[in-house]
Amino acid sequence: MAADDRGIVIAPAGVPGSVEETGPVTHAMETVDMSVSYGSFRAVKNVSLQFRDHQITALIGPSGCGKSTVLRAFNRMNDLIPTSRVEGRVLFHGADIYEESVDPVEVRRRVGMVFQKPNPFPKSIYDNVAWGAKVNGYKGNMDDLVEQSLRQAALWDEVDDKLDQSGLSLSGGQQQRLCIARTIAVKPEIILMDEPTSALDPIATLRIEELIQELKQRYTIIIVTHNMQQAARASDFTAFLNMDQDRAGRVIEFEATAELFTRPAKKETEDYITGRFG
Amino acid sequence: MTAPRRHFHEELRTIEQQLVLMAGMAERAVGRAVDALVRNDIALAAEVVADDQLIDEKYLLIHEKWLETMALQTPVAIDLRLMSSVLHLLVTLERMGDQATNIAKIVKSIEGHAREPVILEHLREMGDLVQPMVRTAMEAFVQRDFALALRVPEMDEPVNRLNRSMTNDVARCAPDQEVLEWAVPMLMVSRALERVGDQAVDIAEQVAFLLTGEFQEFTRPDTESYDH
Ligand SMILES: Nc1ncnc2c1ncn2[C@@H]1O[C@H](COP(=O)(O)OP(=O)(O)OP(=O)(O)O)[C@@H](O)[C@H]1O
Numbered sequence: 001m002a003a004d005d006r007g008i009v010i011a012p013a014g015v016p017g018s019v020e021e022t023g024p025v026t027h028a029m030e031t032v033d034m035s036v037s038y039g040s041f042r043a044v045k046n047v048s049l050q051f052r053d054h055q056i057t058a059l060i061g062p063s064g065c066g067k068s069t070v071l072r073a074f075n076r077m078n079d080l081i082p083t084s085r086v087e088g089r090v091l092f093h094g095a096d097i098y099e100e101s102v103d104p105v106e107v108r109r110r111v112g113m114v115f116q117k118p119n120p121f122p123k124s125i126y127d128n129v130a131w132g133a134k135v136n137g138y139k140g141n142m143d144d145l146v147e148q149s150l151r152q153a154a155l156w157d158e159v160d161d162k163l164d165q166s167g168l169s170l171s172g173g174q175q176q177r178l179c180i181a182r183t184i185a186v187k188p189e190i191i192l193m194d195e196p197t198s199a200l201d202p203i204a205t206l207r208i209e210e211l212i213q214e215l216k217q218r219y220t221i222i223i224v225t226h227n228m229q230q231a232a233r234a235s236d237f238t239a240f241l242n243m244d245q246d247r248a249g250r251v252i253e254f255e256a257t258a259e260l261f262t263r264p265a266k267k268e269t270e271d272y273i274t275g276r277f278g
Numbered sequence: 279m280t281a282p283r284r285h286f287h288e289e290l291r292t293i294e295q296q297l298v299l300m301a302g303m304a305e306r307a308v309g310r311a312v313d314a315l316v317r318n319d320i321a322l323a324a325e326v327v328a329d330d331q332l333i334d335e336k337y338l339l340i341h342e343k344w345l346e347t348m349a350l351q352t353p354v355a356i357d358l359r360l361m362s363s364v365l366h367l368l369v370t371l372e373r374m375g376d377q378a379t380n381i382a383k384i385v386k387s388i389e390g391h392a393r394e395p396v397i398l399e400h401l402r403e404m405g406d407l408v409q410p411m412v413r414t415a416m417e418a419f420v421q422r423d424f425a426l427a428l429r430v431p432e433m434d435e436p437v438n439r440l441n442r443s444m445t446n447d448v449a450r451c452a453p454d455q456e457v458l459e460w461a462v463p464m465l466m467v468s469r470a471l472e473r474v475g476d477q478a479v480d481i482a483e484q485v486a487f488l489l490t491g492e493f494q495e496f497t498r499p500d501t502e503s504y505d506h
């Protein structure tokens with residue numbers, strides 16, 4: 001299913017070949033005609049996407065088309081860039097996260113983010129995971145939370161005997177899983193990932209992709225990736241963004257991943273994913 | 279900006295060209311096998327059997343290249359569908375070569391028997407019908423021409439009709455035991471040529487898949503009663 005001229009897209013009805021789900025399809029996150037500008041430059045326009053609960057959606061597109069910009073809008077990270085402005089609506093369980101009354105810190109707790117480069121704090125592995133929960137005034141058993149988060153991030157077995165060592169002593173792939181554990185520890189509902197494996201070797205990359213598959217049991221995941229094979233391997237839905245003449249990015253096509261990579265509806269998508277553009 | 283996967287797309291074209299060459303070989307093998315039959319040319323029949331090895335070699339060569347491309351280039355979308363069609367065509371063309379070999383072997387096995395001109399004429403006609411079917415299907419493939427692909431099943435109809443009437447043609451030889459001994463294997467020749475027609479339709483179906491992404495079986499009137 002493709003976007004119309006305004007970039008309006010309705011979420012695909014179902015993943016072909018997947019087991020019919022019971023109950024209605026629900027969306028953790030939805031944008032309605034969202035545009036993001038930096039000063040007078042409109043970086044993305046008319047983005048209307050719906051992200052299904054417990055599904056992995058990949059955002060792909062050429063460099064500069066606005067993937068990171070779109071992702072940052074989902075947890076108000078753009079607020080940290082003074083020139084940035086978001087128009088349209090970004091709905092989290094139906095409520096606009098840009099309403100005056102909404103606390104951006106709370107948004108960022110419930111919509112977590114994992115970055116391109118692993119960025120653990122120069123603290124112990126334990127503290128890296130516990131930190132966010134502490135800040136949020138977590139009342140439960142911290143040891144349990146740390147273990148549970150590290151297990152979910154598929155890192156526990158590698159670090160359970162050295163929790164007091166510095167997070168920086170880990171390998172790149174381990175550091176990225178530590179960052180995922182840190183994100184998980186504050187119990188978000190959505191995890192945003194901006195090229196989470198671009199700094200990792202192929203094996204570490206595959207491990208993260210496996211992990212993402214595990215995580216979707218508990219979280220809704222939106223991942224930006226430059227690696228089209230990664231989008232193909234690791235996601236359920238894929239949104240393809242491209243730039244217009246005015247360099248503003250918009251959604252060209254939003255489809256179940258298997259469909260998009262075998263029978264894209266739009267020539268523009270086909271040219272991009274088969275490497276024929278230009 | 280130049281297309282980022284230019285080298286890969288050149289590789290795809292090379293594979294496609296090799297496949298077109300292979301199709302030409304298979305089609306010519308069928309034509310020569312029928313010629314050998316009609317002209318009772320045992321030497322030509324032997325050549326067809328020997329040349330099947332060249333088709334098999336081509337098969338292996340293209341298959342090797344195919345595997346390599348799949349492993350290294352991970353094609354998607356139209357490129358993936360092309361690779362899927364290529365593999366399908368590859369198998370189909372190899373089997374078409376086998377049908378030519380079957381016919382040529384029959385020619386050798388019935389050497390010296392008395393022959394029946396009406397049957398020979400019908401088989402020659404079938405040979406003349408199926409060769410253009412293969413060419414048309416391959417042309418539709420190369421030109422990415424959906425309408426042309428749709429013509430192939432139509433071309434198959436007279437082939438099926440001739441194949442069905444072959445039983446009667448053979449039965450008519452019954453009074454003459456010697457001619458009958460020659461005629462019964464002609465049922466197998468007829469069947470082989472009918473298979474070549476079906477294989478051309480298969481190729482045309484692959485063209486439709488390549489272009490639309492949907493597999494559709496073209497209607498094949500009156501072939502349902504035969505098991506393939
Ligand atoms: N902080 C900023 N200030 C001004 N312009 C920005 C800022 N961040 C991004 N942009 C511009 O917005 C557009 C989209 O950038 P963005 O980083 O979202 O693209 P991207 O698709 O993530 O690219 P890449 O694949 O290279 O990471 C670009 O033209 C970029 O120059």
Ligand SMILES: [Mg+2]
Nearest residue numbers: 067068069194
């Ligand atoms: Mg980016």
